[in-house]
Amino acid sequence: MPIVWESKLDTGIDVIDAQHRRIVDYINDLEAAKAKLDKRLVNDVIEQLIDYTQSHFGFEEEMLEEAGYKFLKPHKKVHELFIRRVSDFTLRAARGEDIANELHSMLSKWLLNHIANEDRDYADTVKQMVGNTKGGGAAKDEKQASQGFISGLLGRFFR
Template structure:
């Protein structure tokens, strides 16, 4: 029985753009399930590449928000993302080296799924207050400047 990996409210950060990106990663993980069920190596390869590329670009975006917010643990968070990137790229290499695509897809789905769930609940929750303050502060400042300038 495969691990159930899906979006639930417990993963909400309250930052809409981040939540939407996290939801998209969960959707990719479901697409891996579908590709496994179809036993389609080309589809497995496409989805694995897509989830890796998307997750890495999401992590970069997340870090840009943390940087703008002056988040004090940015470097530690960046290191977590870098370790993820190394692991993710190793999956692409293993696929290219001819590992069984279905077994590899199962491993990717479970590994990235567990990583994502833990990362959101444990790591991402820490930056939320800083980033929200930064986003809201920027919005309020822009709105006030329209009225007072």
């Protein structure tokens, strides 16, 4: 069953929610590719998904640094552990093992849990910076500066 986006996955930060939705799309693409028994497509999707998730983590970490998020260090650690887990899978795949099912179930559990919990935790700190909350938030020129920062980051991590 494809994952359906739920509001508990929303951080309320547009730029992040868009990236998270894209990750969910990739997980669903992986499921569809598996169902077609198309090995090549499965491998392509896995590669894109991992690549995109890594860019997303990089983006997120820089954004959290800029926002002065106090749990950045443990958050980075969690990203690192995830990347390590994923590389175990890719090593096994390189040895010819069929890891698609296991990887799919790990990704859907791990990433959704991370989005709904750890990522949600930084939402308030980041919203203060980007000021895209209704009322409150940063002053206008600060908002512009942080939006400039965000678009610069997007350019760096996603080409």
